[in-house]
Amino acid sequence: MREIAPAIDALRALLGDRLSTAAAVRDQHGQNETYFPPTPPDAVAFPETTEEVSQIVAICARHRCPVVPYGAGSSLEGHHLPVQGGVTLDFARMNRVLAVRAEDLNVVIQPGITREALNTELRATGLFFPVDPGANASLGGMAATRASGTTAVRYGTMRENVLALEAVMADGTVIRTGTAARKSSSGYDLTHLLVGSEGTLGIITELTLKLQGIPEAISAATCRFETVADAVNTVILTIQSGIPMARIELVDEMMARGFNLYSKAGLPEKPHLFVEFHGSPDAVREQATAFGDIAAEFGADGFSWTDDHEARSAMWKMRHASHYASWALSPGKKFLPTDVCVPISALAEAVVTAQDEARRLGLTCTIVGHVGDGNFHCGVGVDRADAEEVARVEGFTDMLAKMALRLGGTVTGEHGIGLGKQKYMAAEHGPALAYMRAIKASFDPQDILNPGKILPPGNM
Amino acid sequence: MREIAPAIDALRALLGDRLSTAAAVRDQHGQNETYFPPTPPDAVAFPETTEEVSQIVAICARHRCPVVPYGAGSSLEGHHLPVQGGVTLDFARMNRVLAVRAEDLNVVIQPGITREALNTELRATGLFFPVDPGANASLGGMAATRASGTTAVRYGTMRENVLALEAVMADGTVIRTGTAARKSSSGYDLTHLLVGSEGTLGIITELTLKLQGIPEAISAATCRFETVADAVNTVILTIQSGIPMARIELVDEMMARGFNLYSKAGLPEKPHLFVEFHGSPDAVREQATAFGDIAAEFGADGFSWTDDHEARSAMWKMRHASHYASWALSPGKKFLPTDVCVPISALAEAVVTAQDEARRLGLTCTIVGHVGDGNFHCGVGVDRADAEEVARVEGFTDMLAKMALRLGGTVTGEHGIGLGKQKYMAAEHGPALAYMRAIKASFDPQDILNPGKILPPGNM
Numbered sequence: 025m026r027e028i029a030p031a032i033d034a035l036r037a038l039l040g041d042r043l044s045t046a047a048a049v050r051d052q053h054g055q056n057e058t059y060f061p062p063t064p065p066d067a068v069a070f071p072e073t074t075e076e077v078s079q080i081v082a083i084c085a086r087h088r089c090p091v092v093p094y095g096a097g098s099s100l101e102g103h104h105l106p107v108q109g110g111v112t113l114d115f116a117r118m119n120r121v122l123a124v125r126a127e128d129l130n131v132v133i134q135p136g137i138t139r140e141a142l143n144t145e146l147r148a149t150g151l152f153f154p155v156d157p158g159a160n161a162s163l164g165g166m167a168a169t170r171a172s173g174t175t176a177v178r179y180g181t182m183r184e185n186v187l188a189l190e191a192v193m194a195d196g197t198v199i200r201t202g203t204a205a206r207k208s209s210s211g212y213d214l215t216h217l218l219v220g221s222e223g224t225l226g227i228i229t230e231l232t233l234k235l236q237g238i239p240e241a242i243s244a245a246t247c248r249f250e251t252v253a254d255a256v257n258t259v260i261l262t263i264q265s266g267i268p269m270a271r272i273e274l275v276d277e278m279m280a281r282g283f284n285l286y287s288k289a290g291l292p293e294k295p296h297l298f299v300e301f302h303g304s305p306d307a308v309r310e311q312a313t314a315f316g317d318i319a320a321e322f323g324a325d326g327f328s329w330t331d332d333h334e335a336r337s338a339m340w341k342m343r344h345a346s347h348y349a350s351w352a353l354s355p356g357k358k359f360l361p362t363d364v365c366v367p368i369s370a371l372a373e374a375v376v377t378a379q380d381e382a383r384r385l386g387l388t389c390t391i392v393g394h395v396g397d398g399n400f401h402c403g404v405g406v407d408r409a410d411a412e413e414v415a416r417v418e419g420f421t422d423m424l425a426k427m428a429l430r431l432g433g434t435v436t437g438e439h440g441i442g443l444g445k446q447k448y449m450a451a452e453h454g455p456a457l458a459y460m461r462a463i464k465a466s467f468d469p470q471d472i473l474n475p476g477k478i479l480p481p482g483n484m
Numbered sequence: 485m486r487e488i489a490p491a492i493d494a495l496r497a498l499l500g501d502r503l504s505t506a507a508a509v510r511d512q513h514g515q516n517e518t519y520f521p522p523t524p525p526d527a528v529a530f531p532e533t534t535e536e537v538s539q540i541v542a543i544c545a546r547h548r549c550p551v552v553p554y555g556a557g558s559s560l561e562g563h564h565l566p567v568q569g570g571v572t573l574d575f576a577r578m579n580r581v582l583a584v585r586a587e588d589l590n591v592v593i594q595p596g597i598t599r600e601a602l603n604t605e606l607r608a609t610g611l612f613f614p615v616d617p618g619a620n621a622s623l624g625g626m627a628a629t630r631a632s633g634t635t636a637v638r639y640g641t642m643r644e645n646v647l648a649l650e651a652v653m654a655d656g657t658v659i660r661t662g663t664a665a666r667k668s669s670s671g672y673d674l675t676h677l678l679v680g681s682e683g684t685l686g687i688i689t690e691l692t693l694k695l696q697g698i699p700e701a702i703s704a705a706t707c708r709f710e711t712v713a714d715a716v717n718t719v720i721l722t723i724q725s726g727i728p729m730a731r732i733e734l735v736d737e738m739m740a741r742g743f744n745l746y747s748k749a750g751l752p753e754k755p756h757l758f759v760e761f762h763g764s765p766d767a768v769r770e771q772a773t774a775f776g777d778i779a780a781e782f783g784a785d786g787f788s789w790t791d792d793h794e795a796r797s798a799m800w801k802m803r804h805a806s807h808y809a810s811w812a813l814s815p816g817k818k819f820l821p822t823d824v825c826v827p828i829s830a831l832a833e834a835v836v837t838a839q840d841e842a843r844r845l846g847l848t849c850t851i852v853g854h855v856g857d858g859n860f861h862c863g864v865g866v867d868r869a870d871a872e873e874v875a876r877v878e879g880f881t882d883m884l885a886k887m888a889l890r891l892g893g894t895v896t897g898e899h900g901i902g903l904g905k906q907k908y909m910a911a912e913h914g915p916a917l918a919y920m921r922a923i924k925a926s927f928d929p930q931d932i933l934n935p936g937k938i939l940p941p942g943n944m
Binding site: 125126127128129130169170171172176180181183184193197198199200201203204205206207208209210211212213214216217219220221225236237260263264265266304306307310363365366367368369397398399428432433434435436437438439440441445448449452453454455456457458459460462463464465466467478 | 585586587588589590629630631632636640641643644653657658659660661663664665666667668669670671672673674676677679680681685696697720723724725726764766767770823825826827828829857858859888892893894895896897898899900901905908909912913914915916917918919920922923925926927938
C-alpha cells in the first residue's frame with residue numbers, strides 16, 4: 025500500500041543531496057528526548073521553500089508515503105518519530121524571519137526558526153515573542169503542538185499568539201489561514217484547527233506571530249515554603265486576585281535537589297516559587313508587593329530578588345534545565361515527563377496527591393510547573409529493563425491522567441498527544457473524538473501526514 | 485428532499501405548545517436589524533434542555549429539515565434567517581447560569597442568556613464577563629459569530645474567552661469540547677472550530693466562559709480632534725506603545741451628529757475618541773497620562789473625564805446606540821453596517837479612504853469603531869426601492885471589503901459572514917475555502933444546520 029522506495033527515488037530527483045538516506049542522518053532524526061524507542065525515518069528531506077514542501081507532499085501523496093515534519097526534535101511525546109516509516113521533513117533550512125512588522129506588533133517567520141533565534145533577531149526592535157516552553161524549540165513545532173511554558177500565564181499559549189499561517193495540505197495544496205488583522209469573524213477558524221494538530225492535518229510552512237513590547241521593567245524572585253501546599257495555595261490566591269504575573273513557577277523539594285545536582289544551585293531542598301513581574305517600574309513594584317503579601321500569608325521565606333538581566337537569565341536557564349536536572353537524579357534511566365493541567369482551584373489537591381503517590385510508590389519524582397495555568401510536570405526516571413519499575417511508573421502516570429480528568433482538567437497542558445497520550449483521547453473527548461477523526465479523514469484520506477499521532481488506532 | 489411538514493408534526497409531538505407555527509411568532513423570528521428581507525421560519529421551537537435540542541435535531545435530520553439557532557436576533561448579517569425554511573430554535577428558555585466557579589474565574593451558562601443578564605447575575609461575585617458587542621446579544625449567538633466589541637482590545641474576542649462548550653451535532657450527537665483547565669494541547673481544537681461557525685457545524689447548548697475581576701479603578705474620557713486622521717494616528721501610536729487600553733473607540737464627525745440627534749449628546753461635530761482605563765488606581769492614572777500625552781501630540785482637545793459609574797454608563801449607552809443613531813440620520817431607509825478590520829498600521833489609510841469615498845458618493849455615512857483592533861464600521865442608510873442609491877451603496881461596501889483585503893485585513897472583524905459577506909469568502913480565503921467546505925460536508929452531510937450561511941453556493 026505505502027510505496028516508500030519509489031517516493032524516495034522521486035524525492036531524490038527533486039532535491040538532490042537535500043534528500044538523505046545516510047544512517048547517521050536517519051538515526052539522528054529517529055531520536056527523542058524521552059522514553060520512546062529510536063525510530064529512524066527512511067529518508068530525511070531538507071526543503072528550502074514552501075513550493076518545495078508542496079512538491080514533496082504531492083510526491084508522497086502519489087505513493088502514500090508518510091511525511092513527518094521535524095523542527096528541533098525537542099518534543100516530549102514522540103511527535104516527530106516516523107512510526108509508519110516514510111520521509112522526515114527537516115525545516116532547518118526554512119528558518120528565516122520573512123518580515124518584522126513592528127508597527128503592527130507581528131512577525132512573519134518560517135517554521136524552522138527557534139524561539140531563541142527569533143528573539144535574537146528581534147532584539148533591535150524593542151519587541152519580543154513571549155511564548156517560552158523552556159526548550160529552544162522551533163516555532164513550527166511549538167505551533168503544531170500548541171506549546172506554552174513559563175510565560176503563558178501572562179501572554180497566552182501558541183493558541184493566543186499565532187495570528188495567521190500557511191500550510192501544505194495532504195495533496196500538496198498550499199493554504200493561508202487568518203490575516204494580519206488582530207481579529208476576524210470570517211469563516212471557520214482553520215488557524216486554530218492547525219495549531220495543535222501535530223502535523224496530522226497540514227504541514228505549517230509559515231507563521232505570523234503576535235509580538236509584545238519588551239517591558240520597561242522586569243523583576244524576578246525566588247522564595248521558599250515549608251510545604252508544597254503552602255506554595256500552591258499562594259499561587260491559587262495570586263491568580264484569583266488577578267495579579268498579572270509574567271511567570272509563576274513551582275519547584276518542589278525534589279526538583280530543588282535536582283537543580284543543586286545539575287546546576288550547582290545551592291537551593292534549600294524545599295518547595296519554591298520562581299516568579300517574574302513585567303510592566304512599568306511602578307506597576308512592577310505594585311505587583312511584587314501584592315504577591316509578597318500573599319506569599320507571606322503562607323509562610324514564604326528566603327525571598328531573593330533580582331532586577332539584573334544576567335542574574336535573571338541564570339535563574340531561568342536553571343529552571344529551563346529542569347528536564348535534564350530531573351533526569352540527572354536517576355542516572356542510567358530513561359526519563360518520563362508528565363503534563364497534566366487542572367482548574368486552578370484543584371491545583372493543591374492535584375500536586376499534593378501526585379507527591380504523596382510518588383512517595384508511596386518509591387519513585388524518584390520531581391515536580392515543576394507553570395502553576396499559574398494549573399499545569400505541572402512530574403518527572404520520573406524509569407529503567408525500561410525493569411518490568412516491575414515500569415509497571416509502577418505506568419501506574420503513577422495513569423493515576424495522574426485520570427486525576428486530571430476527574431478534576432475537570434486535561435491529560436496534556438502543553439506537550440501534546442503525540443504517541444504517549446493517545447490512550448486517554450477517548451476518556452478526555454468522548455463523542456467529540458469521532459469529529460476529530462472525521463476531520464482527519466476528510467483532510468488526509470490516505471493518512472500520510474504524520475500518521476499514527478494524536479488519534480488512537482480505531483475506526484479511521 | 486426536505487420534508488419540513490412531517491418534521492414539524494414530529495416536533496409538535498415532542499414539544500407540545502413549545503413548538504409554534506403562529507404567524508406572529510414566525511414573523512418575529514424572520515425579522516432582522518439590517519437590510520435583509522424578512523424570512524420567517526416554518527416553525528419556532530423553544531427547547532428547555534440539551535437533551536431536547538438533541539431530540540429536535542435528530543428529528544430534523546430524519547427529515548432533512550433545516551434547523552436555525554436563534555438567540556437575541558441582534559445579528560447584523562442575517563445569521564438567524566432561515567433562508568431554506570425549516571425550524572428556528574429559540575434559546576429563550578435555555579438562559580440560565582449553571583455554575584459560577586469564582587475560584588477558577590469561569591462560569592458555565594446556557595446559550596440563551598444575554599451578556600447584560602449574565603453580568604447582572606455575576607455582580608455579587610466581583611467578577612464580570614468582558615466581551616461587549618454593544619447589543620445585548622445572547623452569549624450563544626456571540627460565540628457562534630465570534631463576536632467582540634468595545635473591550636476586545638484589552639480582553640480579547642469570544643475566541644479568547646470561550647474555554648469549553650457543549651454542542652449538538654447534525655445527527656443529534658451531544659459533544660463536549662475543551663475542559664475547565666485554562667489550556668490544553670489535547671487533540672484538535674474543536675472549541676475554536678465551533679466558535680465562529682455560525683450554527684453551521686453544531687448547535688451550541690452550553691458554554692464555559694472566562695471571567696475577569698472587576699477592576700479596582702475605572703476611568704473613562706472623551707476627547708475630540710480636528711481630523712479623523714489625527715484621531716486614528718493617536719490610536720495607532722497608543723497601541724504601538726503597549727498602553728493596555730480597556731476601550732478605545734473612534735466616533736467620526738457624522739457619528740457625533742447622529743449621537744446628537746438620537747441621544748441629545750451635545751457633542752461638537754468633530755472626530756472623537758472614547759476611551760476607558762482599567763486597573764489599580766495607580767495603573768489607571770499612569771495609563772491615562774500616557775494616553776493623554778500621545779493624544780496631545782495630535783491636537784486632542786476638550787478632554788472630558790469621568791470616574792463616576794453613572795456617567796460612564798451613560799457614555800457607553802450612547803456609544804452602544806450607534807446603530808440606531810446612524811439609522812436615525814437616514815429616516816425611512818434601511819441600514820447597512822460594514823465591518824472591516826485591518827492591521828493597525830493601515831488604519832488611518834482605511835478610515836480616511838472610507839470617509840472620502842462616502843463623501844464622493846454622496847452617502848450619509850457614519851464611522852464608529854473598535855479602532856484599537858483595527859476594526860471599524862461604516863453605517864450607511866439605503867432606500868431599497870432606489871436602484872441608483874442601492875448601486876452606489878453596494879459599490880461603497882464592495883470598495884471597503886476589497887480595500888480591507890488589499891491592506892492585509894478581513895472583510896469582517898466581528899459581525900460574521902452570515903448572508904452578507906459570502907461573496908468575499910473566496911477572495912479572503914482562497915484555497916482554504918475548500919477545507920471549510922470539507923469540514924461542513926463531513927460534519928453535516930445533509931446540510932441541515934443553518935444552511936445557506938458562511939459558505940457561498942458552490943460545490944458543496
